[in-house]
Amino acid sequence: MSEATRGRRRSPRDLVGGTPTATWSLRFDGRELSAQAGQSIAAVLWSAGILAWRTTRETGAPRGAFCGIGSCYDCLVTVNGRPNQRACLVPARPGDRVTTQEGTGHGDLAV
Amino acid sequence: MATSPSDRDARRADTGPDSGPGTGTAPAGADGGPCDLAVVGAGPAGLAAAVTAAGLGLRVTLLDAGERPGGQYYRHPAPALGAARPEALHHGWSAFAPREAALRAHEAAGRITHLPFHHVWTVVPDGAAAPGWILHAVAGPEEGPARVRARAVLLATGAYERQLPFPGWTLPGVVGAGGAQAMLKSGLVLPGKRVVVAGSGPLLLAVAGSLGAAGARVPAVVEAAAYTGYAAHTPVLLRNPAKLAEAATYGSALLRHGIRFLTRHAVTEAHGTGRVEAVTVARLDRDWRPVPGTGRRIPCDALAVGHGLVPQLELATGLGCATATGPDGAVALELDPDGRTSVPGIWSAGETGGVGGAQLALAEGEIAAHALAGRPVPARLARTRTRLRAFAAAMAAAHRPGPGWTGWLREDTDVCRCEEVPAGRIREAVRDLGARDARTVKLLTRAGMGWCQGRMCGPAVAALAGHDPAPDRRPLSCPVPLGHLAELPPADH
Ligand code: FES
Numbered sequence: 001m002s003e004a005t006r007g008r009r010r011s012p013r014d015l016v017g018g019t020p021t022a023t024w025s026l027r028f029d030g031r032e033l034s035a036q037a038g039q040s041i042a043a044v045l046w047s048a049g050i051l052a053w054r055t056t057r058e059t060g061a062p063r064g065a066f067c068g069i070g071s072c073y074d075c076l077v078t079v080n081g082r083p084n085q086r087a088c089l090v091p092a093r094p095g096d097r098v099t100t101q102e103g104t105g106h107g108d109l110a111v
Numbered sequence: 112m113a114t115s116p117s118d119r120d121a122r123r124a125d126t127g128p129d130s131g132p133g134t135g136t137a138p139a140g141a142d143g144g145p146c147d148l149a150v151v152g153a154g155p156a157g158l159a160a161a162v163t164a165a166g167l168g169l170r171v172t173l174l175d176a177g178e179r180p181g182g183q184y185y186r187h188p189a190p191a192l193g194a195a196r197p198e199a200l201h202h203g204w205s206a207f208a209p210r211e212a213a214l215r216a217h218e219a220a221g222r223i224t225h226l227p228f229h230h231v232w233t234v235v236p237d238g239a240a241a242p243g244w245i246l247h248a249v250a251g252p253e254e255g256p257a258r259v260r261a262r263a264v265l266l267a268t269g270a271y272e273r274q275l276p277f278p279g280w281t282l283p284g285v286v287g288a289g290g291a292q293a294m295l296k297s298g299l300v301l302p303g304k305r306v307v308v309a310g311s312g313p314l315l316l317a318v319a320g321s322l323g324a325a326g327a328r329v330p331a332v333v334e335a336a337a338y339t340g341y342a343a344h345t346p347v348l349l350r351n352p353a354k355l356a357e358a359a360t361y362g363s364a365l366l367r368h369g370i371r372f373l374t375r376h377a378v379t380e381a382h383g384t385g386r387v388e389a390v391t392v393a394r395l396d397r398d399w400r401p402v403p404g405t406g407r408r409i410p411c412d413a414l415a416v417g418h419g420l421v422p423q424l425e426l427a428t429g430l431g432c433a434t435a436t437g438p439d440g441a442v443a444l445e446l447d448p449d450g451r452t453s454v455p456g457i458w459s460a461g462e463t464g465g466v467g468g469a470q471l472a473l474a475e476g477e478i479a480a481h482a483l484a485g486r487p488v489p490a491r492l493a494r495t496r497t498r499l500r501a502f503a504a505a506m507a508a509a510h511r512p513g514p515g516w517t518g519w520l521r522e523d524t525d526v527c528r529c530e531e532v533p534a535g536r537i538r539e540a541v542r543d544l545g546a547r548d549a550r551t552v553k554l555l556t557r558a559g560m561g562w563c564q565g566r567m568c569g570p571a572v573a574a575l576a577g578h579d580p581a582p583d584r585r586p587l588s589c590p591v592p593l594g595h596l597a598e599l600p601p602a603d604h
Contacts, residue, residue: 010326012299016188018195036299038189043298051283051302051386051413058531062385064283065302066528066567068290069183070176071271073562074528088294090252091178091189 026096028053035092042068042075042087045098053077053087054101077101145243146172146224148483149261151231151426154182155206155469156461157267159476160483162213165222167484172259173214173223174248176230180211182269183289184469186296200296200321202357203469210473226250229257234264234426234457242456263456265479266427267472270420270462273441273570275310275516276534278524279381279390280416288318288417301327303413307390309333309378311510312419316361316372322415323368330409331371333392335399335418336510338374344505351502353470379406379519381414390414393519400515419510420466421570427463430454437465439507441570448496449488450479458483467503474499517574526575527568529561537575549573 020036026044027033035044042065045053052062054076065088066074075087080097083105087098146169150161153175161173173180181187185207188194198204217223229248237243237260244264250257272289279285286294286302288310294300305328308319319332341348348355365372373392379401380391394405421441428434433445433453443465450458460479461472474495481488520526522535540546540555549565549572552558558572559565565572 012325015199015325016194016196018193020193021191038191039298043300046300067287068293071566
């Protein structure tokens with residue numbers, strides 16, 4: 001009994017109605033995801049069913065958004081080459097390149 | 112300090128332009144002198160205070176970390192998301208809409224300067240214009256420095272969610288209950304299709320209702336407290352019929368979406384590899400200790416969890432404002448009925464004085480505005496405040512975490528999410544190294560030293576150290592680019 005076969009579930013959009021002023025795509029680890037104007041990067045990732053976009057420094061465990069409001073810093077991500085951005089706060093922009101952040105996000109910089 | 116409109120003009124003239132090191136932007140409110148009132152936070156308390164104060168003639172600067180006013184409670188989609196009915200995700204939207212309209216009108220008339228995307232990280236006395244204050248903020252995604260000078264400050268910084276760790280709580284798909292609500296309200300997204308809601312406090316019912324209405328299946332709401340705790344406060348409940356009606360609304364929403372409501376139960380473990388796939392739910396005894404043998408698994412692809420809210424106080428404690436532990440075991444500001452803190456010129460309203468909900472925050476914001484403007488506080492507002500504060504106290508007592516919750520922690524359960532410090536290391540610091548408070552535990556284990564500065568693990572670490580939490584003491588209320596610190600004039604330190 002998958003959600004698809006049930007077929008009658010509402011969506012958040014059904015609840016509030018309307019349409020976004022624009023939709024576009026951004027790239028996450030090379031994958032194209034569709035984004036709605038006004039969504040944060042975390043919201044775009046959640047819409048695509050992606051819950052993890054960084055790994056921790058100590059154990060390499062996967063993490064994503066937790067508090068959703070900018071206070072836990074669990075959702076850190078690299079956006080357009082800039083590491084440690086809070087995905088739950090940063091608005092998604094057309095053409096953004098989002099990459100999974102490993103550890104401190106400074107691996108490439110060798111610091 | 113009461114700031115009456117009559118002496119406003121005299122004040123306006125007494126200071127020079129706001130310039131100097133650290134002023135990378137020129138925020139309005141720095142237009143030739145301090146404003147009468149700086150309000151930090153545009154949630155229910157701050158928004159109500161700002162528009163009421165402006166209506167009474169004060170010149171107000173309203174700073175908020177968010178992009179749109181409303182705070183966490185009235186968090187709503189960006190206009191670009193084109194939601195035709197944003198109010199469908201809210202209770203009490205009718206209390207927000209007119210205040211937002213008033214904010215826009217005051218802005219247009221130059222009575223309020225609204226600075227969105229401004230995260231205030233410290234407030235210091237203004238050496239040049241005592242009594243007065245300088246608020247330092249990080250502005251916008253570019254994190255530029257900004258500062259605002261004000262005669263008086265009202266801290267309406269609200270609260271954040273209290274989290275009690277359990278095995279598996281760092282798995283992707285385990286999200287804050289408030290976090291799930293926030294992401295839904297602002298981004299119209301869900302963390303999963305089948306979402307268990309767990310923890311403690313009335314927020315869980317609201318979250319479960321919203322998730323259900325937005326299309327998620329919610330197999331159960333798992334509440335650690337016994338709602339019978341409210342029975343001890345029947346008279347208070349009866350004086351708050353609106354609150355009872357609200358509870359009934361939530362109750363019927365649960366029924367409508369076929370959601371099971373378990374009280375005196377907790378999620379004691381989340382299972383999965385890479386993401387949550389199921390949770391174990393166990394019965395609790397009166398002290399929140401899991402009853403052995405009662406655990407059962409509920410499959411799900413997300414868990415929204417939270418154990419009530421704790422006041423966000425670091426700006427206030429940084430200024431030396433007095434605090435006290437409330438009936439929920441959380442530290443809150445000591446305020447007089449008008450909203451004065453123990454530091455003259457620093458005021459507060461809403462959750463910072465003890466978590467009590469949006470209606471109370473609105474009333475307290477308006478009360479403080481009247482007092483700040485030197486006007487008598489309308490009796491209606493004072494009565495509302497008294498009644499809702501009593502309700503808040505009853506609610507706080509009913510949901511106060513019992514000491515037995517640490518019984519569901521394993522030695523290898525991470526307590527501090529940022530620094531990945533497991534319960535075993537914290538227990539060892541307490542048992543073998545003699546740590547008796549969260550501060551010492553932090554120094555010995557790094558718990559609470561990471562990015563979030565202990566916001567997520569603070570209450571849990573304090574409980575493991577065997578003490579009530581101490582007041583928030585963070586040197587900075589958010590990470591601040593080092594350059595901004597270097598540019599502070601020495602007098603600000
Ligand atoms: S989810 Fe907590 S900071 Fe983004």
